[in-house]
Amino acid sequence: MNDIQYMKHALKEAEQAYKIGEVPIGAVIVCNGAVIARAHNLVESLCDPTAHAEMQAITAATEHIGGKYLKGCTIYVTVEPCPMCAAALSWAQIDRVVYGAPEPKRGYSTISDTLLHPKTLVEKGVCEEECSSLIKSFFKKLR
Numbered sequence: 001m002n003d004i005q006y007m008k009h010a011l012k013e014a015e016q017a018y019k020i021g022e023v024p025i026g027a028v029i030v031c032n033g034a035v036i037a038r039a040h041n042l043v044e045s046l047c048d049p050t051a052h053a054e055m056q057a058i059t060a061a062t063e064h065i066g067g068k069y070l071k072g073c074t075i076y077v078t079v080e081p082c083p084m085c086a087a088a089l090s091w092a093q094i095d096r097v098v099y100g101a102p103e104p105k106r107g108y109s110t111i112s113d114t115l116l117h118p119k120t121l122v123e124k125g126v127c128e129e130e131c132s133s134l135i136k137s138f139f140k141k142l143r
Contacts, residue, residue, distance in 0.1 A: 027053040037061035054085035080107035086115035100131025
């Protein structure tokens, strides 16, 4: 599989979030060519401001691996991670972050490009149009 195919998995997670009234952000974590974690936002469902898709995926992936480090793994997330999620990904030492839509107001890069681990590679804009469209549709529906 390639980045686009894995991002499609993350988009399916984002659609699940959309269906339950959560901000539609989805994430999958891939290790050795296999999806080891899938998640979407659960902030409203869990009444937990930290229940972002990335945080849920990190927890699931570390449980799957049996350790706290995600070396050799890639996270695919539909929207640029926020500073909290970027810092958590740094602590997990994930190898790659691939995201779809930029988040110009609350994305980690608005604060600092150094929140991720120095060795983490970042790929931006994968399936950007689809990822962005889902978010825009959600917020348009709210207003």
